[in-house]
Each structure stands twice: as structure tokens, then as C-alpha cells.
Amino acid sequence: MNLCTLMAEIISAPQLRYTQDNQTAITEMTIAFPGQRAEDPPQKLKVIGWGNLAQEVQEKYKTGDRVLIEGRLTINTVDRPEGFKEKQAELTAQRIHLLSDLGTVNIPQPAASPEPSTPVVAAAAAPSYPAAQSAPPPSPEAEVDYDDIPF
Incomplete structure (x- = not known):
């Protein structure tokens, strides 16, 4: 799958044209x-x-617009007048979003700690997992000799 997402600034105005049959x-x-x-x-x-x-x-x-672009990345080979071939990357856009349309994300700041040396830990942000239990050491009787297993 070829999917590329870029956040960039438009530096040349979009130019609209049509295919030879004026359909697309x-x-x-x-x-x-x-x-x-x-x-x-x-x-x-x-x-x-x-x-x-x-x-x-x-x-x-x-x-000057800042945009988020999703699309397919392709590499084209172009014959140069100097006599050599040049490879040029090109992005075929599938979706474009103006960054101001996406809005801003408000990230809450942690409350000030009464003691500066105490780290602030957000309990809601960190998922809790059950404590990992260590497996008991294998018993010598249960040891398998892999040299005796036929392939």
C-alpha cells in the first residue's frame, strides 16, 4: 500500500487545467x-x-496555506535537455485538509505540585496493567532433549 501523509505549506498557487477531452x-x-x-x-x-x-x-x-495532504507518492523519470534523466517525486492527493480547519487540540496542564521535587503522575493517562508474575524455574525432570526429536 502506498500512502503518504505530509504537513506542508503551499508555495505555488494551485493551477487548474483539464484533460484533452475536457472531462477531468x-x-x-x-x-x-x-x-x-x-x-x-x-x-x-x-x-x-x-x-x-x-x-x-x-x-x-x-x-501560504498550511495543509495536511494524504495521497500516493510516485517517482517519475524525466529526460533533461542536458542529456540525462532526472527522477522527480510527485504526490497524487486523495485528501487535503487546511490546518486551521482541523482546530487546535487542548492539552490540559497538570496541577501545580505542592512539592517541586515530587513528580506529578496523571493516573488517568497511564493505563493500569496487572503486575507481571515471573514464571517458576523449569524443573530438571521436565527438561526436553531436543536432539532426540526427529525432523
């Missing part, structure tokens, strides 16, 4: 997301949307 809408845009390390430059990726999603992207999203 296609939208292309470029997004950027942070590099793997803080000092790495942002990575850019082309995103394509088809059909109703393409029209929705054209109407609803613009440059």
Missing part, C-alpha cells in the same frame, strides 16, 4: 516542508489533484 479537472501546486534537520533547506514537492478534488483545491487553497 487536474490541479497542480508545489508544497514545501521542513528538511530532516534544522539546518537543512525546506524540501519541495509537486502535488496533483484530480476530479472534484482538483476543483476544490483551486477554489479553497492559496499560496
